[in-house]
Amino acid sequence: MTPVVGPDGDAFLEGDFSDFDVPACLHCGGILKPDVVYFGDNVPRPRVEQAMQSVEQSAGLLVVGSSLMVFSGFRFARQAHQLGRPLTLLNLGKTRADNLASYRLQTPIIETLDCVARLL
Numbered sequence: 001m002t003p004v005v006g007p008d009g010d011a012f013l014e015g016d017f018s019d020f021d022v023p024a025c026l027h028c029g030g031i032l033k034p035d036v037v038y039f040g041d042n043v044p045r046p047r048v049e050q051a052m053q054s055v056e057q058s059a060g061l062l063v064v065g066s067s068l069m070v071f072s073g074f075r076f077a078r079q080a081h082q083l084g085r086p087l088t089l090l091n092l093g094k095t096r097a098d099n100l101a102s103y104r105l106q107t108p109i110i111e112t113l114d115c116v117a118r119l120l
Helices: 043-058 072-080 109-119
Strands: 059-062 085-088 103-105
Touching: 043 072, 059 072, 072 085, 072 109
Parallel strands: 059 085, 085 103
Antiparallel strands: none
């Protein structure tokens, strides 16, 4: 069966994946995975601090394609709002920061960003 993709890009898969084995690194024995933070993992503190500093130095924050339901992303939207920076949300579904947003665009992301790029 073809996976069903949600508006946040996540996929709903059918089947039992309990025996899925993540291969170990042949060099160090650690888990092989891309340089991303998976759901349930912690964002490295230096990365959080750098992002918070970027929000503080910014003129505003644009969130694209995220529901912000996970606190790791929501905290930056909340920080922008607390600093009085405009917060713009571009997402088809509802977000955790809807009540904080200065602007809310519920339009398809690709077409909207293509249009913005042409205007720039």
